[in-house]
Amino acid sequence: MLFILIKYDTMFQIRQGFYLIYAILTAIYLLILFYLPHPVRMEVTAYLILSDTSVMGLLFVGALVLLEKQQNVLQSLFVTPLKLDNYLWSKSLSLTLIALMVSSAIGFLPGGMLGNWSATLIAVALSSLFFTFVGLGISARVSTLNQYLAGILLGGLVMVAPIALFFFTPILSLVFPINAAIDLLILTPEVQTPKGIVADTAVLVCWNILAFIYARSQFMKHVICK
Amino acid sequence: MNRNIYLFKSDWKFIGRDPMLILCLIAPILLLLVAFFLLPIVSGITTRMFNFPIESYFPIIRLFLFSLTPMMLGMIYGFILLDERDGGIISYLAITPIGKSGYLTVRMLVPVMLSFVAGVIFLILNGFASLLNGFEIIALSIIVSTEAPLMLLFLGAFASNKVEGIAISKGFGIIMLPMLIDYFLKGSWRWALSVSPLWWVERAVFGDLQYRWLYLLGAALVHCFLIFVLYKKFEKRFG
Numbered sequence: 001m002l003f004i005l006i007k008y009d010t011m012f013q014i015r016q017g018f019y020l021i022y023a024i025l026t027a028i029y030l031l032i033l034f035y036l037p038h039p040v041r042m043e044v045t046a047y048l049i050l051s052d053t054s055v056m057g058l059l060f061v062g063a064l065v066l067l068e069k070q071q072n073v074l075q076s077l078f079v080t081p082l083k084l085d086n087y088l089w090s091k092s093l094s095l096t097l098i099a100l101m102v103s104s105a106i107g108f109l110p111g112g113m114l115g116n117w118s119a120t121l122i123a124v125a126l127s128s129l130f131f132t133f134v135g136l137g138i139s140a141r142v143s144t145l146n147q148y149l150a151g152i153l154l155g156g157l158v159m160v161a162p163i164a165l166f167f168f169t170p171i172l173s174l175v176f177p178i179n180a181a182i183d184l185l186i187l188t189p190e191v192q193t194p195k196g197i198v199a200d201t202a203v204l205v206c207w208n209i210l211a212f213i214y215a216r217s218q219f220m221k222h223v224i225c226k
Numbered sequence: 227m228n229r230n231i232y233l234f235k236s237d238w239k240f241i242g243r244d245p246m247l248i249l250c251l252i253a254p255i256l257l258l259l260v261a262f263f264l265l266p267i268v269s270g271i272t273t274r275m276f277n278f279p280i281e282s283y284f285p286i287i288r289l290f291l292f293s294l295t296p297m298m299l300g301m302i303y304g305f306i307l308l309d310e311r312d313g314g315i316i317s318y319l320a321i322t323p324i325g326k327s328g329y330l331t332v333r334m335l336v337p338v339m340l341s342f343v344a345g346v347i348f349l350i351l352n353g354f355a356s357l358l359n360g361f362e363i364i365a366l367s368i369i370v371s372t373e374a375p376l377m378l379l380f381l382g383a384f385a386s387n388k389v390e391g392i393a394i395s396k397g398f399g400i401i402m403l404p405m406l407i408d409y410f411l412k413g414s415w416r417w418a419l420s421v422s423p424l425w426w427v428e429r430a431v432f433g434d435l436q437y438r439w440l441y442l443l444g445a446a447l448v449h450c451f452l453i454f455v456l457y458k459k460f461e462k463r464f465g
Contacts, residue, residue: 017393024397056396063392070312145305145388150248 001082005090006097009064013094018060022098025052026105033110045112046185053102054124054181057095057132058156062148064091065139069223078224088215092132099128115189119197123184126204130177133211134159140218174200177207254295254344261288261352286409288352289431290402293370293424295348296341297402300377301395303337307382308391330460337374342367357431365442370427372449379456383463404428423448 013019029048033041068074077087103124107113113120138151162176173179180203183196265284273279280287310316320326345367349355354363377398385391404419405428419425426445430438 016387016389021393021396024400028400028403059396060389060392063389067312067387067389144309145391146302146309149302149305 002086002089002093005082005086006094009090009094010097012064013060013098018098022056022102026102029106030109033106033112036110038111041110041112042115042188043186045107045110046182048106049103049113049120049124049185050127050178050182053099053106054127055131055156056099056102057092057128058135058152060095061091061132061135062139062142062152063145065136066142066145066148069143074223084216084219084224088133088136088212088219091136092129095132096125096128099124113185116184116187116192119184119187119192119200122197122201123181123204126201126208127177127181130204130208130211131159133208133215136215137211137218140215140222175203177204180204180207251340253298254340254348257291257294258344258348258351261291261348285357285432286406286428288348288354289428290405292345292348292352293373293402293405293427295344296337296371296373297377297398299337299341300374301381301398303333303374304378304381304395305388305391307333307378308385308388311382312387334375334378337378338371341371341374345370354431362430362438362442365446366427366430369442369445369449372453373423375453376423376449376456379453379460383456383459420444420448423452 033045033048036044065074068077078084100121103113103120107120108117134155135152138155139148142148142151159176159178162173162179163182165173165176166179166182174183180200184200187196265280265287269280269284307316316326316329319329324332346363349358349363349367358366380398381391381394385394401422402424404422404425408416408419408425408428409432416425423445426441426448430441430445433441
């Protein structure tokens with residue numbers, strides 16, 4: 001069931017131009033990255049991955065859910081044997097697929113992230129899933145696109161704010177998802193240790209569990225039991 | 227016109243209810259604060275950490291932030307338009323005395339007026355008065371404020387629904403690239419970027435002084451041409 005859902009979600013995303021727009025953006029990012037000198041490529045790539053591809057699910061999932069709400073697709077969908085968990089996973093995994101493809105292209109073709117490719121893929125996959133779950137939770141409770149954008153703007157500020165903690169307590173700041181993702185992305189292979197990768201991954205997995213529970217509860221409250 | 231005032235009034239009620247619209251009124255102030263206070267702080271950090279002061283790039287960064295306000299407002303009003311179209315509200319309004327054209331006029335005028343006021347204040351407070359005279363500041367603010375209907379019409383003309391609207395809005399950043407490329411790179415090949423409306427704006431501010439009014443005229447013409455083409459496309463598709 002989950003694979004069929006992912007397939008149809010991906011087909012819908014292709015039809016709505018998600019892949020086309022990201023193909024164009026990837027081409028522009030590649031032009032910029034190839035133009036940059038090698039020593040700064042890693043930092044710029046990490047910035048692009050963090051600010052765009054990892055969080056793209058947060059932006060897109062709201063529009064997807066709101067359109068389904070407006071077209072009364074959700075009401076019909078949840079009277080079928082479809083499980084809510086599968087619906088949430090399908091949306092998150094299909095959007096994470098685009099995030100992984102774009103991040104791999106801009107991270108590995110110009111070579112900026114080749115040194116720590118495994119940490120990059122873990123960071124992108126787990127951050128994208130996390131942000132998409134958060135987006136799903138917010139989209140369940142709003143009714144217009146602008147309400148959703150306001151919600152993710154405020155939510156985004158709350159999630160980005162812990163970056164400042166890094167300058168005061170670097171180790172403690174890693175318990176926040178954004179800091180763990182940055183740690184995975186920007187540390188060079190010489191500095192990164194397997195223990196560090198496992199710790200950051202564990203932090204992101206925990207936040208993903210919380211975000212999934214949040215998305216699930218919001219859908220139960222505002223969509224299914226409404 | 228009086229009929230349209232009702233739509234203006236309902237818009238203001240709508241603003242009170244919609245947090246994004248409150249934010250869109252706060253956004254120009256936030257951008258102003260970023261340009262005025264945050265940039266010097268960031269420059270201090272880059273100087274301390276990388277020995278790389280960014281003071282010399284302040285004018286282009288500030289021009290970039292200046293053109294963001296109308297783009298943001300245009301996008302927000304574009305999303306309202308998509309929401310209302312998806313919900314069938316525009317079809318209802320079309321049979322009222324306001325009509326479709328009245329509706330579209332109000333949707334375009336509000337962000338233009340807000341952008342113009344925000345633009346003039348932004349330019350004056352960020353030191354552009356030393357680069358441009360009063361007439362040039364007003365002309366530049368009027369021209370750049372028309373970015374708002376450009377964004378709105380682009381969304382209205384090409385997006386069939388809000389999902390496509392979000393996908394298209396991701397690409398809006400591309401419109402700003404020619405402005406930055408023109409500032410940082412050299413060569414006559416840059417004229418190829420003149421299809422971008424913001425390229426003319428950047429040239430008008432940082433280009434040869436004796437051609438400033440020609441660049442401003444070019445910027446106005448490109449904006450008007452694009453608005454006309456997009457309006458026709460919008461009418462053809464959803465008229």
